[in-house]
Amino acid sequence: MSKLTAVTCRTSLSKVIETFAEPSLSTPKGPLMTFTPRLSRRRLLQITGAGAGVALLGACGDDDGGSASGEIDWWHISNTDPMLSVWAQLAKDYEGAHSGVKIKITPLENEAFKAKLTTVTQAGKPPSLFHSWGGGVLNQQVQAGLVKEISGDVGWLSQINSNATKLYQVNGKQYGVPFDVGMVGFWYNKELFAKANIAAPPATWAEFLEVVRKLKAAKVTPIALAGAEKWPGHFYWSYLAIRQAGVAGMADAAKDGSFDRPDFVTAGAKLKELVDLQPFQTGFQGAKYSATDGQAAIMGNGQAAMELMGQWAPSTQASYSSTKQGIGDKLGFFPFPSLEGGKGAITEVFGGGNGFAIGKDAPPETLDFVKFLLTADSQRKATGAGGVLPVTQGAEDAIKDPNLKKVQETVAKATAFQLYLDQAYPPAVGAQVNDSVAELIAGTAKPEQVAAAIAKTAKTK
Structure with a gap:
């Protein structure tokens, strides 16, 4: 050329x-x-x-x-x-x-x-x-x-x-x-699940929320989250949007930036259901992912039951754990649960x-x-x-x-x-997803506001 x-x-x-x-x-x-x-x-x-x-x-x-x-x-x-x-x-x-x-x-x-x-x-x-x-x-x-x-x-x-x-x-x-x-999927601590009498990983969002409740009742921190970095939190909204709208619906919205459709408001509402349960570790808003006291380390040291993360999670957990070994065979994996009434199948991955x-x-x-x-x-x-x-x-x-x-x-x-999303879409759109979802998790934005902000940015690109 x-x-x-x-x-x-x-x-x-x-x-x-x-x-x-x-x-x-x-x-x-x-x-x-x-x-x-x-x-x-x-x-x-x-x-x-x-x-x-x-x-x-x-x-x-x-x-x-x-x-x-x-x-x-x-x-x-x-x-x-x-x-x-x-x-x-x-x-x-x-x-x-x-x-x-x-x-x-x-x-x-x-x-x-x-x-x-x-x-x-x-x-x-x-x-x-x-x-x-x-x-x-x-x-x-x-x-x-x-x-x-x-x-x-x-x-x-x-x-x-x-x-x-x-x-x-x-x-x-x-x-x-x-x-x-x-x-991306859920990595979980089998030992902590057993402590909370959870027999199997959840298959639906409703079951997932019940798992969170059981873990809290057993005095176990349900989820480790690096709130200071935003990107780990945006995984939740992204997956819920995929489960609700389907990958085809995501592609359709990306064409004209219509991320303010009802499906994307629903994704935010479902995430708010989780946030309202206060499932994250104390101080999660200031936590990083890769740090000796960050999300990966908390999982690697057995201090939380779950994290939503990519395939690099096991080695990163081990690297930042106090023993440099992680939790070994206590670690398990399950796909992001299905969403009742959603258009996306559990076989659609992110x-x-x-x-x-x-x-x-x-x-x-x-x-x-x-x-x-x-x-x-x-x-x-x-x-x-x-x-x-x-x-x-x-x-x-x-x-x-x-x-x-x-x-x-x-x-x-x-x-x-x-x-x-921050690779599939223009950089400004991915940034807006991260920022808006972080606001929802912090309790400063509503699901409708998240969807509207993402759509506004997408429609100008």
Whole structure:
């Protein structure tokens, strides 16, 4: 694809600057890798949003960046083990089997990724291969002419989880590929459930509220929540909206911003039912997620019965627990309950993952390398190391943790998949969801006000 003209660059760049002048989100939805702390899904969003803009700068810049023919310039955010070593070894394996191909790896932490991408793309081209979360930001990168369309070259994607693959499509065309995918669900302490005489996880919202009441009666803190960071709380409204409106209803509302429909008011009303029970730990409004006294630590130390979190929860709980072990086999998982009278099925899931996009000037070997990274054998190595939840058929046998196996199976069987709202929608809309839901949880906004605020922001984007 040719470079943008100077006029196009100036016009597109002004639009990107205007877009990203809005307040950025702070949600870490989408861990750097499947099992790293959700630490950066808030941070993730900032990076993905900024990535489209800085990449546009690169399209208008000089010639510093990109890669020579046969050299793949690969930027990823798995800057710690296990995936740091796994990616390095897989790259070495590929080089050994393909003479003349050299893979230059640049592993970066989220914020460093953001800064370096800005610097390098201002001077030249996007990297050959770089991390992507799909959704709205990928769409912006496509509009800026920064990534290659690969629709006609990826017949092998038939072996990849279709829900994950769709996250990297824009207008039905493929512009990226996933390498892992997971979902948000409830992680619970089996021992504390037993203490409250709860025989099984709840399947409906009414049953869930009853579980909360039983836990409180047994003097057990029902739910750990990082209220200071907003993004963990917005999971509740998002899932209730999905259960009430269905994933199809979410997509329909996103078209015209009509998040003030009755279904979304109902979602807020259902969340208020939970908030009124005062289910969260003392001081939750000031609690962070990744901290020694935060949400993950409270779960990891056995001080609360539940948290609503993504597939990275077990390892993050362990990392921030006082023993660095978490609660081990006392930990269980169950999907977000169904909502009586709702249009969404319990088989519709909410989550996301990680993937790759290919830069517009990438050498032809790049796509073949990506295909290699997504073979069942490569995915088994990444999964066995504890780095991803696989998307390739046949690699799921490498998952050892029974809870994570349940997560993978649930995602694989999902009848519909909703990407995290702050990745699926424009940044300002995701930010408004987080802010408004935080106000509802704090008791300063009503369900109708939450829906109206989100709709107002969505209709102006």
